Amino acid sequence: AVLARTVPPAARRSARAALGAAWQDFDHRVAEADAALVVDEVWQRALEISFQREFAHTLRSPAPAKTPRPPEVQAVFCIDTRSELMRRALEACWSGIEAHAFAGFFGLPVHYNPLGTEVRRPQLPGVAYPSVAMKDVVTAPGQARADEVQSAQAVAVRRRRLARIDQWLGVVRWPNTTFSFVETFGIGYLGKIVQWIRPPATPRVAADRLGMPAAVPDHCRPMITGLDAGARVELAAGILHAMGLDDRLAPLVILCGHAGHSTNNAHASTLDCGACHGRPGDANARALAHLLNDPQVREGLRAHGLNIPDGTVFMGALHNTTTDEVTGFDLDLLPESARERWEKTERTFAQAGDRVRRERAPKLSMNADLEPADLLRAFRRRANDGSQTRPEWGLTRNAAFIIGPRDRSRGRVLDRAYLHDYDACFDADGKVLEALMMGPMVVTHWLSWQYHASTCDPVHFGAGSKVLHNVVDGHVGVFEGNGGDLRIGLPQQSLHDGEDWYHQPVRLTVVIDAPAASIEGIIARHAVLGQLCDNGWLLLWRYEGDGLRRYERGRWLPLDV
Template structure:
């Protein structure tokens, strides 16, 4: 190779893998995040040409949407934007005649079975993926069982030692020479790469890159796990002794080398011919996607047109003296509850803010369990914990025992042995869960008590987390706490005109028997409940010394009569309630606040009832019973306890006064933003580099789980088995680790519930302010100009909208004008 060695090219391939977090900390990620420097159309062409991974839905999907969501005017505008001079009938006919039969490029393992009838043996690729996946599960779950963890080739050497003693592989694939070839592999990954470069007859860098992508794609679930472990090390600046992801690819191509040596001339010729036809494959993909992109854009316009109409007609409300203020997470599921709460009284104001409320903290549940309570993009700077009284210790012991029992049932042995040995002992529990079901709280949430929180500096993490936990923790100073409070207040747009009562509302999702429960909790809190962050922030806001520093040094004066209260929004049951607080906070409330309690409870109860009715209407079976949501959350056999963030499509940064009269149907993230209070665009920069990116990740996770379900979706929930104590799931008993969303999170059993739309970002700020952030922030510029999302500028007072792309700004009204008269 001329510039990069094959090993270096492999390292470049590994850098394109997006991370995926373990189940207990599951957060959404754009599966193409590492490709954002290229346009989405270039990535779509590359992914489909090489791996048959699609960023567009099949032609049949768009046909089904024609004259339902997609109307003639949408298709006309989409065709105009893409420069196609075709009628609606021609575009529809192109869908009907489209041939999408081309598959992915083959790996060497895949061509090993060409031309052979295999009735009693497994395909090579199937057995390789299964063997390697089982090995990765052992590596992740039992690292102490492997020697040489300080070696640069630790993962590769561990695999080599195991696979050389596996006599079953020869029997399963029907090839007696496997053991002999495995014995010839070098014990150095560098030497392995050199052998591969010498023996595999692909000379062009593009061909080699494609082959390495295909090989890694076979085990992409585990590649994503190792990418997250790499991400975590880089985020915390920890030393990197070895890189599991690079070694995973080395192991996979080691199998390719073995297969090459065992292949015949016909199989080798088929493999080489496939990679020499890259140009023809690319031309076919470009031709197919040219039409599909028009239909995809038309689908997005079907939503954007109605959104633009609503934004153009909204009239800002005039706010008077606030009676109650509530700060919610921007999560799309909060939007119906915010509307329902505001409808109770004209004096109720709600605000939207990222659900971790700007607190860069992790939560130490016990000596052995620490939960990050912030987005995956950030590293925690502080640690919060509570002193454990006798009641908390007892509750924690009970929860740990229950969790241990539950994990034992998830293990392969537990699926049979434990049930046989202790089925009678647990029969009462099974009956109780069936007859009197109760939603389950996540581990850690149930030990929280209405007690004071201790906040300490986290500092630089130690290489040994246990040693770091034992180290003396330095308490955060009042000045540092006031700084956190000031940043939170500015971020949520609440710096003046405080109400007497202010709710800080975290959110969680109580469900039963759901390995993916974290994906329903707060993504901004790292896949955890937002209760911890809400409680800690309330403690800061109510602290007298913090308020003094806020007024003296940050120019934010909180009236003495203002009381902050923590609250929790259960999105599965659509229940909003105030959390109990410690005695210190209770004592700070005067008699007037106590008199407000009954009114507050009535407002929350009525808001919950209204939001529950709306949520029941979104469910596939549309239940009418008032307790239907609670029963659904408690049902251990329920596949769709709620829709999560399905159908998310937009994020709006604007004053709530501007959006208060809108009805966004739980499809929009709503973040409060006052441009006039942000002259230096400091807050806007934070919004466009953090909440906007997180919303984009969520949006693209749902998008990818629909367009490429075999790679970025986790399949059928009914077949899930938890792997390696929660690192992920298998669909069935083996194969690659499945990542992304299950089909039940996207489909109601009859039709798709979610729509694969790129996120529309709406910002109520000046064009110059937005352009300043785009110019200064490379990530934001890539997302906007490479069309990974849409960016709109909105003027609430006039309703005017403009869209930004690589060519600059253009009025939305002009974009929606079309000169095409498409025949239907």
């Protein structure tokens, strides 16, 4: 069919004859192509072994002793590689905090309706489907129930303000209006220009809160709606069990979503939560906290054998991965004892954030020896800089995913690994492990190959240079320059430090702490997992005691790195 459309009629007979002759030699040509690829495969495997050798040594090293007393605070972060630094720093700063890792959408299969909009935005991984509604609810201070009068007023004000913002963006974005805009408003635009020349050291402003009346954001709370009491209890029970926190809850449990912070960045979503469709994770964290604090839900959980202590309080928070600041939400709903614990934890977050910034600064060519306040201002200015092509490194250099108890990762430097808490002792039927392998494991594989392909074939699978990007219709995509094909994948500045490739394109190494039979059974039941593991798209290991074994087409072999 291709020949018939592309070869001139006079040449079709000879072209078909040449193709037929080549087809007779097909096996030989494939063998030649395979032989030519051997060198590339050797280099690829060598690069992976260079990572795996050090990674395996880290995993086999003795774990630091765990504090014997129960924790005062549990902080649940996303499995994101950037959260590992914060978890490690928190536990080093205060023995009273216990850090956990769970998928950043916090198990909520939701679509989110921000206040005063018609948006129904998915807040979950692409492998799942949103089946539960979550929307912003305005309440009175200190109350967790909607105030209909305040809600209606806030919606009306925000819609008017968003309409004006939309008109403004229409003026400044479209090429045919840009020049007249500059001629008319150029002098009035000087303030904006000054901010670009000297970026302010102001904290992140959430886009979901733009246009709200000043007093509203603190009492505008994302909440799950449309579920009856039984469905709410079932949802809460499933999430607690998947987290592994059925009966091991501290007095204060902080559910910490995460988001990036950048300015003038068409690829800003690559810095947000990959487990949430590239969205910030604070809405999910806050909605789940409201759900688990609901007395009616707690009463229903007791029928499932899940007894949340009366003194346990859940709260939502947000980890800004660009500046490593942590913000708590709905503080007016906390009882006095929980508020005191939060204030103590907030100071620990500040100490841990400073440690993380000092660890990250050299990788961004920043001065790590500044005073704490000066270093924080430097990170904030970087995030607010409209000319900054690399506000942070995102998931660059991601290389592994660990599914196992926190004891397998506590105290170890694993900044290239995704981490998800899992304890096979509390998963007798293997359903939690199956959900993790079909959910987060597949999603981290996608993310790994997005970075891999954008690095190894940047012409076809990368987005080119941010310096040359022109955004198409606000959100459709980017051109590199004035035209051509829409660029896909990641921009060069997310992968390259200006001198060499910063990302190492290795296949994802997945390490699972579970019985071999459980893992094999799940792979056998899901063809996609067989394709990924048996065909080498990812590399699968498992713990056997304190040792490690690797998966090779249905067999577990000694790990030889």
